[in-house]
Amino acid sequence: MGDGIINLANLGWVVVLGGAVYLVNHLDAVPAQHIETLRNSWGRVTTLPPLFAVVLLWLVARILFALGWQLQLELLLVMIVCNYGVRQTRRAKSRAAQDLRRELTSSTNPSAVLGPHLPEWVTFPSANRVQWLNGVIVSLWPSIVGATETSLRAVMEPLLEKHKPSFLYGFRIKSASIGSVPVVINGMQHHAYGTTETTLDINVSWTAAMDIRLLVRVPGPDVEVIVSDFEMKMTLRVVLGPHIPQWPCFGNMAVSIVNTPDLDFNISAAKISLDAVPGLGSFLDHFIRRILVGMLAYPKSLVIPIVKGYDMKRGLGRGALGTLKLHFLRIDNVASKYSKYKKTPFYCKLALDGQSGKRLRTLSYTGFASPMKDVFTFTLYDNTGTLNVWFAFDVVGSDLHVGQCTVATKVLMETDMDEVELVIVKESDASHARRVAVYVRPEFLAFTAAQRETAVAGPPSATPPRMPSRAYVEGVETGKPPSVPRSRMNTPRSSFCAAAINSGTLFVHVDRANDLKNIETLGTSDPYVLLRIGDSVWKTPYVSDTLNPVFNCDGELAVTNWETDVLRVRLIDKNVTADKLMAELQMPLTKIVQRQEERLSGTFKLDPQGTITFTATFKRHS
16 A cells, blocks of 8 residues: 555545535535635636646645655756746847947947958947947936936836736835946938928947836845846937927827837845746736836837926827728649648648737638638838748648748838739749739728828838838947838738728727726625727726726727717726626727817716726828
């Protein structure tokens, strides 16, 4: 009984597993109010089925018991050392790159840094064009350091309180010093767009001797957390506007982040680096990045008023050019090597360069002669993006990916052909032989010129892109002159646009909701907003445990006919089993379109209780 498979310890583990499975399968015996509380708590922790999670937890506990405490301790120490080593190695590489960039920026003799064999772009770097501005920053830096602590307290403390994890009681900034090393501007790009605003893309890097001390309120004594060794490289979009006839000639300054920033910093508590604790350092790292990028990612921005009495219009629809509608027609010219797949379903996937989220997918079709009926629409913010299309056979077990095609959106916008051939090739094939051809019919529906301002100078297509161009970023790193920006953040919507005279896109900014009705038996509702116009749907993330949620989200909805379409706004409670309607509002689009500038902003009453604050702007197709 003691040494074989059948022993008292194993029998005990079997009894524990059986008891846990029995409890999960007989939850009906628990009072209903307690069941709902358990389900809500479970949904906030994981989406796994309870039975599967119980078995998995039992298996992990059984393995740990079999290993013994000594081996567990050894494994934990190995994990800590490996985690710490990997993060320190990554940080060392980043610091070396930052040091090299700083030396190249500040040195008047690049050959002393990189040696005698230098390309021309190092000898004459374009960063010298903004070196004078770096000199201004150096002279102003002591004053900037003195003003920073007050600004950080005013901005960061409410932000940290709003986004703090549930296991923390709160944050307080004890002291904040950004150090004596100033920010370095590596390059600058101006977008000639509009007569009322000036748009600048500024590439900055910073290796700061920062020392920010936070008091974190947790169960028990408060913990002092120190943020130090801060390194940053990103592109900021600064918009100055509106232009006004008094100094400093613009009313506001809006700051946004237009690419994924490179950030590195050290977080320690009680002189112990949190990198040594597996999971915790990574969590805090992700937490800080999510706040920074989420709150300032373009088109969101931090608007700093300069002159009182002037507002700056911001939003997702600012600078949008129009809607690209793509009809999939058929496939042809299938390579002979794929003839055996005549009766195998096929499909296509597509995505605009740099878009976030999943790739869009067509329906599956059987037979090479089968007509395709899929239609996808994309809101374009400039004409310099690229569309990627992939072709695959829907083989049971593992799909057969044939290849892909990349086409410029400018070609699709300007073509007058009834159909365009997309040649699918394999990137790894050096010959780039055609494997299949996908035929599509593009249709570009531009927004009316009255909704967009014309540029003072430069080409009319100089709309500020939603992301800095890859060529611009590479040029900043290498010292080459800036080039024309490329968009990497066009937004796809798989919905339909009909008659061009009455169709368009509704851009919505949802700010907040107040005084909602709590429909939870125990606890507080977790509301989110669902917007719908016909078949076009958009929703915000849900906000936990509040009846006064702040969303601050931007979305867009396709409009088929503004004379008959209705905007439906619903506040819904997020639940583990089924979401429940909390309140709703219906608004004919004519109420928005007939207003000045086809824009409606305000706080609106919900039925049966509560209010919602949002701004809706309609842009019609020409």
